[in-house]
Amino acid sequence: MPHHTEDIRLLEELDKKHFLHPTSSIQQQQDEGPAFIFKEGRGIYLEDVKGNIVIDGMSSLWNVNVGHGREELGEVAKAQMTKLAYTSSFATFSNEPAIRLSAKLAELAPGDLCATFFTSGGSEANDTAYKLARHYWILKGEPERKKIISRTKSYHGVSMGATSATGLKPFRDFTSSLAPDFFHVDHHDPVALRDLIEAEGPETIAAFITEPVQGAGGVHIAQANYFKEVKAICDMYGILFITDEVITGFGRTGKWFGIEHNGITPDMMCFAKGVTSGYAQLGGVMLSKELHDDFKKLSTGPLLHGYTYSGHAMACAVALKNIELIEKENLVENAKLKGGGLVEGLHWLQENKKMVSKVRGLGLMAAIELSDENLKKVQIPISSSIVNEAAKRGLICRSVTFDGQDTIVLAPPLIIKKEEIEKVVLLLHDAIDVVERKK
Numbered sequence: 001m002p003h004h005t006e007d008i009r010l011l012e013e014l015d016k017k018h019f020l021h022p023t024s025s026i027q028q029q030q031d032e033g034p035a036f037i038f039k040e041g042r043g044i045y046l047e048d049v050k051g052n053i054v055i056d057g058m059s060s061l062w063n064v065n066v067g068h069g070r071e072e073l074g075e076v077a078k079a080q081m082t083k084l085a086y087t088s089s090f091a092t093f094s095n096e097p098a099i100r101l102s103a104k105l106a107e108l109a110p111g112d113l114c115a116t117f118f119t120s121g122g123s124e125a126n127d128t129a130y131k132l133a134r135h136y137w138i139l140k141g142e143p144e145r146k147k148i149i150s151r152t153k154s155y156h157g158v159s160m161g162a163t164s165a166t167g168l169k170p171f172r173d174f175t176s177s178l179a180p181d182f183f184h185v186d187h188h189d190p191v192a193l194r195d196l197i198e199a200e201g202p203e204t205i206a207a208f209i210t211e212p213v214q215g216a217g218g219v220h221i222a223q224a225n226y227f228k229e230v231k232a233i234c235d236m237y238g239i240l241f242i243t244d245e246v247i248t249g250f251g252r253t254g255k256w257f258g259i260e261h262n263g264i265t266p267d268m269m270c271f272a273k274g275v276t277s278g279y280a281q282l283g284g285v286m287l288s289k290e291l292h293d294d295f296k297k298l299s300t301g302p303l304l305h306g307y308t309y310s311g312h313a314m315a316c317a318v319a320l321k322n323i324e325l326i327e328k329e330n331l332v333e334n335a336k337l338k339g340g341g342l343v344e345g346l347h348w349l350q351e352n353k354k355m356v357s358k359v360r361g362l363g364l365m366a367a368i369e370l371s372d373e374n375l376k377k378v379q380i381p382i383s384s385s386i387v388n389e390a391a392k393r394g395l396i397c398r399s400v401t402f403d404g405q406d407t408i409v410l411a412p413p414l415i416i417k418k419e420e421i422e423k424v425v426l427l428l429h430d431a432i433d434v435v436e437r438k439k
């Protein structure tokens, strides 16, 4: 049932007056009001207050892996909230969901990653990783190892450290001062990493951080052997290798964790988003056994890092149930199978629409790149026009225009069915059609 027109108008006015939206154009919000005011979600679908039903082709922010409206997660949240919603994890105080989740993560994670530091999200997970890496080197007697290297086109979040690590320049240019000792290398050239390490001095580098598939930068998949080569370079210089699995974790790429496609194991792994499918705010960093053992051996004082919500009982209980759903419903396998179908569909689109110049995808994260000889004459990027048309027709996808790209990205929930994938591709086709004809 849609809301009454006056209620919708009131909500729009209140939104414009009081709600400062993340990563949004304030001007557009003031001119047009909020794009959608959602009120319900079921599976891959969202419904807004006007009664529009759309496919959540981005799993909202790449995170609603098990789909919307899952009763099981609501029930577990209620049970844990009414029993013990939250208590501190500082000073070795503990709680059962956090203990059980850390053990479950050790079972699922690649290599010998075995100990988890919990946060409330991905940016905090990344900042924690940088601080723990630097602290590790202090403990090891090499305090000059403090530089963090990340890749161009990377996105690691918006806290001060994570913004500084982010390779997408507009995010760094948004603010005037950044955290020191962050460096960026070309995103697909292992030689560039070696050259930078040599130029800066290997004894000054703490860690290298990378997404296994670069998400917000436009779904960029590294060439075969890229990760093997960069891992070998990190090992050669004794640099810690951190994988940022905030998007790629928990099945998104057709494996539990994205780095598993590359046959290497990280020293640290950051996660968030899919760990709870967005039903609660949770992230974390995992440490390898070697690092954990070193921390146990060398730490003397307290680990002076911690968030109020580190190890939040309700969030951890939701994560455990969410992981159970992913396992029970074979969603990792489904991401692999349906991801194959999605990429196939996008290739069909490429054959039929000449403005689609490239297709990329791994599991259920995919992108099409657009090129058009008239593109430079168009004021707004063509991907934005297509995304707007798709939304009108019932599909949410995202336009990525950083670094002169004109790309549309897709990352539907891992529960998606074959016929729904076909629907996504057809809706995108129709949206491109309309934009093509308008030119």
Ligand code: PMP
Pocket (backbone or CB within 6 Å): 061, 120, 121, 122, 123, 124, 126, 155, 156, 157, 158, 211, 215, 216, 244, 245, 246, 247, 272, 273, 283
């Ligand atoms: N790392 C990656 C790879 C991400 O995609 C994101 C969020 N999109 C983050 C970190 C930041 O996570 P959060 O927004 O939860 O702070």
